Each structure stands twice: as structure tokens, then as C-alpha cells.
Amino acid sequence: xxxxxxxxxxNSLIVAFAVVGVTIWISYFLADKLTKGRIHGSAIAIALGLxxxxxxxxxxxxxxxxxxxxxxxxxxxxxxxxxxxFAIVATAFGVKLGELRKAGLAGVVSIFAGxxxxxxxxxVVAVLYGYSDAESITTIxxxxxxxxxxxxxxxxxGASSDVIALSVAAxxxxxxxxxxxxPMVAKMIGLDNPQSAMVFGGLMGTTSGVAAGLAATDPKLxxxxxxxxxxxxxxxxxxxxxxLFFIVSVLV
Amino acid sequence: MIVYGVALLSACLIAxxxxxEMLGVALAVEANVGGVGIAMLFLVLxxxxxKFRALVDGASGSGIQFWSAMYIPIxxxxxxxxxxxxxxxxGMLAVVAGVAAVVVSFALVPVISKIGxxxxxxxxxx
Numbered sequence: 001x002x003x004x005x006x007x008x009x010x011n012s013l014i015v016a017f018a019v020v021g022v023t024i025w026i027s028y029f030l031a032d033k034l035t036k037g038r039i040h041g042s043a044i045a046i047a048l049g050l051x052x053x054x055x056x057x058x059x060x061x062x063x064x065x066x067x068x069x070x071x072x073x074x075x076x077x078x079x080x081x082x083x084x085x086f087a088i089v090a091t092a093f094g095v096k097l098g099e100l101r102k103a104g105l106a107g108v109v110s111i112f113a114g115x116x117x118x119x120x121x122x123x124v125v126a127v128l129y130g131y132s133d134a135e136s137i138t139t140i141x142x143x144x145x146x147x148x149x150x151x152x153x154x155x156x157x158g159a160s161s162d163v164i165a166l167s168v169a170a171x172x173x174x175x176x177x178x179x180x181x182x183p184m185v186a187k188m189i190g191l192d193n194p195q196s197a198m199v200f201g202g203l204m205g206t207t208s209g210v211a212a213g214l215a216a217t218d219p220k221l222x223x224x225x226x227x228x229x230x231x232x233x234x235x236x237x238x239x240x241x242x243x244l245f246f247i248v249s250v251l252v
Numbered sequence: 253m254i255v256y257g258v259a260l261l262s263a264c265l266i267a268x269x270x271x272x273e274m275l276g277v278a279l280a281v282e283a284n285v286g287g288v289g290i291a292m293l294f295l296v297l298x299x300x301x302x303k304f305r306a307l308v309d310g311a312s313g314s315g316i317q318f319w320s321a322m323y324i325p326i327x328x329x330x331x332x333x334x335x336x337x338x339x340x341x342x343g344m345l346a347v348v349a350g351v352a353a354v355v356v357s358f359a360l361v362p363v364i365s366k367i368g369x370x371x372x373x374x375x376x377x378x
Binding site: 016021047051052053056057058063064065066076078079083084085090091095096105110113114117122125140143144145166168169170172173174175177178179185190191196199200203204207211212215222223229231235237 | 269287289
């Protein structure tokens with residue numbers, strides 16, 4: 001057991017490659033046999049990852065899912081921000097400039113619309129649940145934008161830590177739901193071309209959610225959605241503690 | 253050489269991240285503003301340009317394609333390291349806010365895509 005642990009910990013990233021590889025193999029097998037290809041294999045793999053993260057978190061009490069289990073620590077590195085961003089940028093290889101230009105304006109509109117609409121929805125829910133001070137309402141609204149914008153806004157405004165935790169939770173729910181829900185609603189919302197993928201990325205904004213949701217829908221759409229999504233959090237951090245807070249404090 | 257492509261990809265990411273950080277500082281925002289998006293633009297420009305042919309053709313290109321293909325496995329690992337427990341412990345308010353934000357945003361996708369398309373159409377007529 002000790003030998004196993006030594007080898008696994010020393011080669012954590014390699015272990016992660018192997019474990020993820022097996023997970024994907026099982027997922028594609030299940031997608032083929034159980035759903036006859038109706039649900040994409042990568043959607044199943046991502047869902048399995050989330051389920052594993054839940055049990056990992058329950059078992060260890062940590063905040064990085066499976067990566068808190070000693071033997072699987074490499075998942076943390078493989079699925080961390082550095083590798084994610086590296087692979088996202090690589091998906092842009094082969095993208096045609098013309099496609100980007102075509103969706104340019106709609107892409108920009110979608111980023112601002114996405115931040116503002118998510119914020120309003122979150123703020124309204126906060127009010128319905130009885131919050132009445134501008135700081136808390138703004139922080140929870142910002143959490144519905146992304147789980148990064150929530151705490152950035154909350155700490156800038158001096159919101160209480162339980163409100164900040166709520167805003168992170170709201171953002172996490174959003175991100176997870178986008179991962180799982182996107183392939184299910186893709187047809188309904190016309191998500192089948194580069195333009196709508198860019199609009200989708202701008203509206204949803206959660207980089208992990210968009211990245212996984214589009215990967216499970218059609219990997220060819222990933223670079224377009226990811227490109228707009230990466231501007232969303234920045235715009236959210238810009239608007240949250242400033243204009244949006246100002247508007248909320250005038251209204252309450 | 254495969255490593256040329258990997259190096260080009262790395263250089264794009266680092267350049268984009270630096271610009272994103274600087275943009276964040278300039279806007280007084282505690283975040284990287286669009287760093288990854290800017291990096292993607294750099295890679296698109298490089299792979300569409302004649303000057304970078306040697307870094308994107310043949311074996312060099314397969315260095316970039318490898319990382320592009322590793323994307324889904326990396327996303328699966330990313331899913332496995334999310335704080336799913338915290339997401340559900342936030343209580344009903346967090347669930348309602350998160351779900352409502354997603355439903356409304358989903359509904360807006362076809363609406364805003366249409367704005368984009370009518371713009372293109374009118375430009376083409378002009």
C-alpha cells in the first residue's frame with residue numbers, strides 16, 4: 001500500500017492521464033451501448049467527473065473534489081486553470097478569421113447582456129429571499145454572473161462572508177448546470193454554428209461551464225464559445241462593484 | 253519539429269495572459285480581462301499568416317493539435333475537481349439563483365444570435 005501510494009503521488013499527473021483515459025473509455029462505451037449514441041460520450045464523462053467530485057468532496061471535506069484524495073492529486077493539476085487555458089487556446093487552431101468577424105458585434109452584445117441579465121436574475125432572487133441591503137443583493141446578483149465575480153464584488157463592497165459563500169454557490173450551480181444542460185438544449189436554442197456559439201459563450205460566461213457544455217455538444221464549437229466567455233468574468237468584475245452596485249443602491 | 257508548435261501555443265497564451273492582466277490593472281478590476289480570448293486571437297492570427305507557416309505546418313502543427321485534442325480529457329479532469337459539495341450546500345437561494353440565471357441566459361441565445369445575423373444580412377446588402 002505504501003509503495004502504491006509513493007508511486008501514485010510521485011507520478012500524480014501521469015496517474016491522472018490514465019484515470020481520465022479510463023473514465024472516458026467507460027463513458028463512450030456507456031454512450032454507445034446504453035443511449036445508442038444519443039447522449040455524447042463526453043457529456044457522460046463530464047457528468048461522471050462531477051459525481052466523482054461530489055463524493056471526493058464528501059469523503060475528504062476539501063474544496064477541489066477528487067483532487068483532494070491523495071492518490072488522485074494529479075487530477076487537480078490536469079484539470080487546473082493552467083492546463084485548461086492551454087488546451088482552450090489550442091482549440092483556436094484552424095479557426096477562420098472571417099467566422100470571428102461575422103459574430104463580432106453579436107458577441108460583444110452577448111457579453112454585456114449576459115452579465116446584466118444574470119445579475120438582475122440573481123439580485124431579484126436575493127430580494128425574494130428577504131435580503132434588503134444593497135451590498136448583499138449586489139453580491140448575490142454578482143454570484144449569479146460567475147463564482148469569481150461574486151466574491152470579487154462581495155469583498156470590494158464589504159459584504160458578509162456567508163453572503164459571499166452564497167454567491168459562490170450560486171455561481172457553481174450555474175457552471176454545473178451549463179455543463180450538463182447545454183447538450184440537452186443545444187437544438188432548441190439553435191446552438192449549431194460558430195455565430196450562435198460565440199453568443200452562447202458571451203451569455204453564459206462561466207468558462208468551465210461553456211468549455212464543458214460545448215465540448216459535450218459539438219467540439220468544433222468550443223473555440224468560438226470560449227473566446228467570448230473569457231471576456232465575461234472580466235466585464236462582470238468591472239460592472240459588479242461599480243455601475244451595478246450603484247443602480248441597486250439607488251433602487252433599495 | 254513538434255515543439256515549435258507547442259512553443260508557439262505557449263507564447264500565445266503567455267502574451268494573452270499578460271495583456272489580460274494589464275487590461276485588468278488598467279480597468280482597476282481584480283481579474284484577468286479576456287486573457288485567454290486574446291491568446292486565442294493571437295493563435296488564429298498566427299495560423300492564418302504566411303510568416304508563421306514554419307510554426308504551424310506539418311509536424312509543428314501536430315504539436316498544437318495534440319493539445320487541442322487533449323481538451324476534452326482536461327475538461328473531464330476539471331469537472332472532477334469542482335467544489336460540487338459547496339454548490340449544493342449553499343441552500344435553495346443559491347440553487348434558485350443559479351438555475352434561474354441559466355434558464356434566462358439559454359432563452360436569450362436565439363434572440364441575440366438573430367440580432368447578429370440580421371446585422372450581417374444588412375451589411376451584405378450594403
